[in-house]
Amino acid sequence: MRFDPVIKNFDYFLWGAFPEGPLGGLAMTILLAAVSIFLAFWVGLVFGLMRNSKNRIVRYVAMVYIEVVRGTPLLLLIFWFYFLAPVIVGYSVPELQTTVVALVVFTGAYIAEIVRAGILALPKGQMEAARGSGLSHIQAMRFVILPQSLRNMIPSFVNQFVSLTKDTSLASTIGVLELTRCAEQVSNRTLTAPMEIYLTILVMYFLICYVLTSYSRKLEKQLSRYQARDR
């Protein structure tokens, strides 16, 4: 085992060439995941609500989006945007923006399913009671249904964030300088220790994802105590 290339380039794995050059490495991975999950949450919320809508057209639009995206491998989706984006906007789009859009569209579909299931899991009486006491449908959603169901969804969101963190590694295939790409670069430059380099970044990914997974399990246990149930 030769770990000296790893030790020598460890700061490059952590934040790329940051103070002098562009941000990269683990910092970029986390940034990508955080920005994408934030945007994907809103996309997923909208489509999840649309999926539950009474209007058939709205419901079908959401269904087609969710099913198509969930049936396509993320790698394919990233390449679609990589080729399509310049055609749509008319000029070449940086890889980073392309990746964020692809990750948001991809994760949005999964979050939409979480939102849909979360709303359906709430007892029907909640909606009926809210409507019965004079709230409009939108008010009932806004003040009664969503606050409860979104809280119950938090563990699923954390799990989705973990998946997303793992998925950001695919951005390396179109050249975004995140952790995996940095490892590839170092590995290609040194040529002596590919196994040690990839093992190191596997452990780095693992630490982040494992901490988050354990956190979501703990949350799940805590939240299940306060759930509204059918009686």
Added chain:
Amino acid sequence: MDRALNYQFDWQLVLSGEYADWLVSGVITTLEISALSLLLAMLLGTIVAVMRMTKFKPLEWVGLAFTEFFRNTPLLVQIYFWYYGSNQVLPEAVNKWLYAHDFEFAAGVIALTVYTAAFIAEEIRSGIYSIPKNQLEASRAGGLSFIQAYRYVILPQAFRIIIPPLISQSLNLIKNSSLVMVIGVMDIFYMARQIESYSFHGFEAFTVATLIYLSISLVVSLCINLYNKHFLRQISY
């Protein structure tokens, strides 16, 4: 921009002749690598699940470490790890055999197997644990041995619960198999990119590849729905 707007769609190019043959061979490779990895992952996943359920602590820990590590790391990096690092991880005889044969394919199979097995192990374990404990107690009290109780009472019920998530794991496996193109396995996606770089007709090639993946996953989710309708009602709690 002009080039993009004047794009001439040429579906005939992709759907006939040499390029069509490429796509067909890509589909076959994808199905081959998925089927082989699924088979091995089922085996490995069952072993790991059993390890995690034994009362023998070291085995339990190895099982736990296996599932947690491989579930919480990106498949892409795992593929690189096995592809570039296998000569240091696997025994030399195995490596010699692999290099003599299709090494990219083998590395892809190893990575997909290990990754999927970690998920399958969790599905199997949670499926078995979802059967209420008093079922086991009742059958033990009714005079069945431990093995008989599992064989005739627990496992038949657990299987019905495990099968739908296993089907969706296999679907994930088929979609994940698109990643092996980064190490040069010539699957659907690899072929689509090759057509793109030979002919500049990437749109058609990617559309065909996407449609193939979509139809696979639509068929599979249809199967899950049918299965759920027919079998899941019969479970007793």
